[in-house]
Amino acid sequence: MSQVKLEDIVSLAKRRGFVFQASEIYGGLAGFYDYGPLGVELVNNLKQEWWKAMVREHDNIFGVDSAIIQNPKLWEASGHVGGFTDPLVEDTVTHKRYRADHLAGVDSNDLKELTKLLKDKKSPDGNPLSEPRVFNMMMKTYVGPVEDSESTAYLRPETAGPMFTNYENVRETMRAKLPFGVAQIGKAFRNEISPRDFIFRVRELEQMEMQYFIRPAEQEKTYEEWRDFAWKFLTERLGIDEKNLEWHEHDAKERAHYAAAAHDIYFKFPQGFKELWGTHNRTDYDLGAHQKASGKDLQYFDDQSQERFTPYVIESSVGVGRMLMAVLTDAYHEEEINGETRVVLKLKPDLAPYRVAVSPLLKNKPELAKKAREVYDALKKEFGNVMWDDNGNIGKRYRRQDEIGTPYCVVIDFGTLEDDTVTVRDRDTTKQTRVAIANLPSKLN
Ligand code: ATP
Numbered sequence: 001m002s003q004v005k006l007e008d009i010v011s012l013a014k015r016r017g018f019v020f021q022a023s024e025i026y027g028g029l030a031g032f033y034d035y036g037p038l039g040v041e042l043v044n045n046l047k048q049e050w051w052k053a054m055v056r057e058h059d060n061i062f063g064v065d066s067a068i069i070q071n072p073k074l075w076e077a078s079g080h081v082g083g084f085t086d087p088l089v090e091d092t093v094t095h096k097r098y099r100a101d102h103l104a105g106v107d108s109n110d111l112k113e114l115t116k117l118l119k120d121k122k123s124p125d126g127n128p129l130s131e132p133r134v135f136n137m138m139m140k141t142y143v144g145p146v147e148d149s150e151s152t153a154y155l156r157p158e159t160a161g162p163m164f165t166n167y168e169n170v171r172e173t174m175r176a177k178l179p180f181g182v183a184q185i186g187k188a189f190r191n192e193i194s195p196r197d198f199i200f201r202v203r204e205l206e207q208m209e210m211q212y213f214i215r216p217a218e219q220e221k222t223y224e225e226w227r228d229f230a231w232k233f234l235t236e237r238l239g240i241d242e243k244n245l246e247w248h249e250h251d252a253k254e255r256a257h258y259a260a261a262a263h264d265i266y267f268k269f270p271q272g273f274k275e276l277w278g279t280h281n282r283t284d285y286d287l288g289a290h291q292k293a294s295g296k297d298l299q300y301f302d303d304q305s306q307e308r309f310t311p312y313v314i315e316s317s318v319g320v321g322r323m324l325m326a327v328l329t330d331a332y333h334e335e336e337i338n339g340e341t342r343v344v345l346k347l348k349p350d351l352a353p354y355r356v357a358v359s360p361l362l363k364n365k366p367e368l369a370k371k372a373r374e375v376y377d378a379l380k381k382e383f384g385n386v387m388w389d390d391n392g393n394i395g396k397r398y399r400r401q402d403e404i405g406t407p408y409c410v411v412i413d414f415g416t417l418e419d420d421t422v423t424v425r426d427r428d429t430t431k432q433t434r435v436a437i438a439n440l441p442s443k444l445n
Helices: 006-015 038-057 072-077 100-104 111-117 160-165 169-174 218-238 286-296 321-331 365-382 394-403 414-419 438-442
Strands: 018-023 031-037 061-063 085-090 097-099 133-136 139-142 152-154 180-189 206-213 245-249 260-267 274-281 300-302 307-309 311-317 332-337 340-345 358-361 386-390 408-412 420-425 432-436
Touching: 006 018, 006 245, 006 340, 018 169, 031 038, 038 061, 038 206, 038 218, 038 321, 072 152, 072 286, 085 100, 085 300, 097 218, 097 300, 111 307, 139 365, 152 420, 160 180, 160 206, 160 286, 160 311, 169 180, 169 206, 169 414, 206 218, 206 321, 218 245, 218 311, 245 274, 260 321, 260 365, 260 420, 274 286, 286 311, 311 386, 321 332, 332 358, 340 394, 358 365, 358 394, 365 408, 365 414, 365 438, 394 408, 408 438, 414 420, 420 438, 432 438
Parallel strands: 061 180, 358 386, 358 408
Antiparallel strands: 018 031, 085 097, 085 133, 139 152, 180 206, 206 311, 245 260, 260 274, 274 311, 300 307, 332 340, 408 420, 420 432
């Protein structure tokens, strides 16, 4: 189908309760969003799928859930206080700020290069631009009653940091041997210069990250394995079309301060191919830096080689919001059916907010409503995420369920009262079949 437009996704998300602007009644706040009733279901399904694939299906990957605010020394040692920056330029008239690399159309943090490229450029409002300068994206707060430099702390800019500082705790408590991983799902905060493109670039984000601790000699092989994992997860477990994905390798100018190699999977978002999931070789940068700053020994003693060394780390990192946006974009279809256009979300059944909607054919016939309630209660026990829908005519109900990606609709009619069969309507084919109530759990699974 033709390229999905950003306004289609934003409008569907709002109309059907996936995503709302945060503090909407006060005019919102740039870079902050709330998930609505359907969004939270879809997000939970995505997180569960990732947790299953990452933690539950690996004997040697362990989960943690660490505090958002840590000792600021962690972020000094990791290099974020000094180096977690983006290049910024300002419109000299409106004082609006922009990412210099985005205006210059390059993936680079190099101020000299950006100054050259932006020399004759104007801001999007047509005004002269300031010189590019670096801007630190760490969000600050104060801990305790006094607001001074001693009490300054940071909201974590990525979930990775506390996984490194917990490396030794996890290794010891789980009696883990290399290679092993630590995984976490959680919020991170970045004071992005220009949040935009809906939930693609926000200031409060959620990440799913895994740090895999390895012997240095294993870095190339392991790096390939985790790249492969990310691709397979998106295509096989989330069902994203491979045509909407591509690899992007970072060159030296683009790489984060800690990374020796970085490959992103780009997804074809409505605004073009952009980063969705990063795999990074962080080498021994983090454990080495924390070892130096804390004075704690974070070396590993290898029984095999009888050597002590600082483990290397391969990181797998993806944003939950970007994954949600990718899944919505990939699943969004507009189709012509019997001369009418329908919007349908072709989500994998396991990801859909509701697996099935149950309806009595006519709302005002008590015998149909009673029977439909029985079927609804039984399916609710079986699947949990079942919707009751008796609003409007049956055609309208189907359209509504199509838009939120419900794979099946079950309709109870007068025939049901005679032979205990119901109509099951399939979201993707729109075909209707007659199924015995007793066979519904296996049919809808
Ligand atoms: P970008 O280049 O888009 O700013 P990044 O390279 O800084 O992203 P990482 O630090 O590698 O991103 O973060 C890992 C993942 O977290 C990204 O692949 C993305 O999915 C997500 N992410 C990062 N920044 C944001 C943001 N501001 N809003 C939403 N998701 C984000």
